[in-house]
Amino acid sequence: SGVSVETDVAVIGAGPVGLFAVFECGMLRMRCVVVDALDAIGGQCSALYPEKPIFDIPAHPQIEGAALIERLEAQAAPFTPLYLLGRRVERLRELDGEWEIATSAGDHIRAKAVILAAGAGAFGPNRPPLEGLAGYEASGAVRYLVARREDFRGARVVIAGGGDSAVDWALSLKEVAAKVTVVHRRPKFRAAPESAARLDQAAARGEVEMAIPYQLHGLEGDGSRLTGVVLSTMKGETRSVPADHLLPFYGLSMELGPIADWGLGLERSHVAVNPATCETNLPGVHAIGDIATYPGKLKLILQGFSEAAMAAHAIHPRVFPGEALHFEYSTSKGVPAG
Ligand code: FAD
Incomplete structure (x- = not known):
């Protein structure tokens, strides 16, 4: 080849x-x-x-x-x-x-x-170790960068990570997405303090759902089209969040x-x-x-x-x-x- x-x-x-x-x-x-x-x-x-x-x-x-x-x-x-x-x-x-x-x-x-x-x-993006990831990457359901915000209009988006990209994209995508859920392992974000504060305010107003302290656990769908993201606590308790897209921002x-x-x-x-x-x-x-x-x-x-x-x-x-x-x-x- x-x-x-x-x-x-x-x-x-x-x-x-x-x-x-x-x-x-x-x-x-x-x-x-x-x-x-x-x-x-x-x-x-x-x-x-x-x-x-x-x-x-x-x-x-x-x-x-x-x-x-x-x-x-x-x-x-x-x-x-x-x-x-x-x-x-x-x-x-x-x-x-x-x-x-x-x-x-x-x-x-x-x-x-x-x-x-x-x-x-x-x-290369730092990828989450999730089963079936490659199929959802290939379909664009899982992405590591946002080229156009409009791609997410009306979509249910799960954003994972605690840095600037996660926080900035959560704030940006909540303007166009049907729903934004932020998954992070701890309450503290490693983002610019004013952005982190804006995210807290958005969460308080119900514009963004915070899933803390959770980490990514699995993907739900037909192997290509995503329907949900499974999250788990450190103790192993799991819950599923309906989603069309997962954006893991674990850094490049x-x-x-x-x-x-x-x-x-x-x-x-x-x-x-x-x-x-x-x-x-x-x-x-x-x-x-x-x-x-x-x-x-x-x-x-x-x-x-x-x-x-x-x-x-x-x-x-x-x-x-x-x-x-x-x-x-x-x-x-x-x-x-x-
Ligand atoms: P890069 O942009 O790093 O591109 C290198 C490419 O090579 C990558 O795409 C990589 O995948 C590819 N590559 C490497 N190894 C391989 C391989 N083995 N096989 C295949 N592909 C490979 N600069 C400014 O001048 N002004 C600014 O205001 C400014 N602001 C910045 C803000 C941020 C947030 C950041 C991160 C950088 C900023 N920079 C700025 C720096 C600027 O982006 C870099 O200087 C510039 O991108 C360097 O260009 P480059 O083409 O040398 O390398």
């Missing part, structure tokens, strides 16, 4: 910086394949703060995480990248001066160069995972690069964005954008050996019709 493709540049990570790298490579006529562990592009912007405004993207006095990703996708689109989503890059190895990448979905990508834009590593973890085994020079879980080219200790493997480190590195999207441009220019001679690269402005070159 999986696809077998050849490309100029394999981009590992579809966060904002990986997406902009597709554009920068495209401007230099280099084709990209982009792989991400998440099902959606956008990295931290999509997974952690799609509706939060960002204030330090040049020329955007403010732009929400999801909107920034939409625009980066549109900017990269004329260069028709191949996105391979929902799979983790497991292996990177050199093959006759090129690079071969293997993913968890069985894909094999052969590339002349690699841009590692992997943030803090592959994203990003783990460097396999990246640590590829022979890259690491400095405290970041990949050390030459700041002039973003090249790592492996020739033809460049690291940009949050994962890259060098003296003066700022973990900001705007710095990642500039690293994408530097990496693309540094990679060009590998993809087009012997061909002179004349520096050109985008204004004189233009982009292909998308």
Whole structure:
């Protein structure tokens, strides 16, 4: 299973910086394949703060995480990248001066160069250990992120967790959902105090039901369509809450995972690069964005954008050996019709 493709540049990570790298490579006529562990592009912007405004993207006095990703996708689109989503890059190895990448979905990508834009590593939700979970995940009944609040209009929603995401989404979804139940193991929430206080007030007004101290125990339904969530106390007493959706917010973890085994020079879980080219200790493997480190590195999207441009220019001679690269402005070159 999986696809077998050849490309100029394999981009590992579809966060904002990986997406902009597709554009920068495209401007230099280099084709990209982009792989991400998440099902959606956008990295931290999509997974952690799609509706939060960002204030330090040049020329955007403010732009929400999801909107920034939409625009980066549109900017990269004329260069028709191949996105391979929902799979983790497991292996990177050199093959006759090129690079071969293997993913968890069985894909094999052969590339002349690699841009590692992997943030803090592959994203994955912390999943509750519930029987039959996979079927309800596949149908969208159980979700770990809310892409659109409207998806939950009129639905009965159970939210599990005690952090900011659980509290913020409970407050937000109660405006559209038929019913919101919050399941937490203890009365104290690890959320911003003012949000936790607002949740208490909403509960007191009966707008949100609090199931405390409970934890998730089981799922009810036909294996795909959810009808209820079974909760249990620490003593093992159970009760069932009718539900169409379960949103467990037990945090996302990003783990460097396999990246640590590829022979890259690491400095405290970041990949050390030459700041002039973003090249790592492996020739033809460049690291940009949050994962890259060098003296003066700022973990900001705007710095990642500039690293994408530097990496693309540094990679060009590998993809087009012997061909002179004349520096050109985008204004004189233009982009292909998308
Ligand atoms: P990421 O966005 O982390 O994306 C990396 C992607 O690589 C992930 O999707 C991951 O799944 C994937 N990946 C990693 N390893 C693998 C693998 N082995 N196989 C497949 N896929 C893999 N920055 C700002 O500049 N301004 C702000 O105002 C700002 N606000 C923020 C607010 C919050 C709440 C947070 C959490 C961050 C904020 N940041 C902000 C930081 C900003 O989001 C990051 O700097 C940015 O997302 C880094 O982009 P990236 O593309 O390098 O990596």
